[in-house]
Amino acid sequence: MSFERFERLLDDESIPVVHRALWLLLWQSDVRVLDLLALEVTDVERIRPVAAGAESELGERADALLGRLVGDRATGPLFAVGSRALSWDEAVRVAKEHGHAIHAFRTSGRRHR
Numbered sequence: 001m002s003f004e005r006f007e008r009l010l011d012d013e014s015i016p017v018v019h020r021a022l023w024l025l026l027w028q029s030d031v032r033v034l035d036l037l038a039l040e041v042t043d044v045e046r047i048r049p050v051a052a053g054a055e056s057e058l059g060e061r062a063d064a065l066l067g068r069l070v071g072d073r074a075t076g077p078l079f080a081v082g083s084r085a086l087s088w089d090e091a092v093r094v095a096k097e098h099g100h101a102i103h104a105f106r107t108s109g110r111r112h113r
Contacts, residue, residue: 001100001108009098010061018079018086019094021065024058026102027109033102037086039078044070 006027010020025036025047039047044066069078077085095102 001104003108003112006105006108006112010058010065015094015098016081017065017068018081019091021069022079022086022091023095023105024062024065026105027112028058028062030106030110033091033106034088037077037079037088037091041070041073041076041078044078 006023009015010024012020022033022036025031026033048063048066073080076083079086079091081090092102095105
């Protein structure tokens with residue numbers, strides 16, 4: 001996946017923020033999908049530097065997406081759909097609906113970094 005394609009996906013407001021934030025964290029890190037899906041809201045400050053990346057052009061976007069993702073929640077799963085955690089199956093399905101395997105975000109990001 002090209003960086004330009006990735007940016008278009010991040011900008012697409014028709015895609016729920018939970019997926020776009022997950023994709024950005026996958027792009028910016030080598031953290032496994034299941035490890036990201038297991039994060040809690042209380043972990044957000046710990047992962048902000050990972051999301052922003054070292055001198056990354058995605059830093060501000062990461063901060064904005066994480067802020068929207070958390071909203072006013074103080075607890076619970078970071079990647080939430082309503083009150084429940086985003087599932088592996090749902091993460092895979094939505095990525096596929098947008099033309100990519102879920103792991104393509106991490107592998108493409110690794111090439112870009």
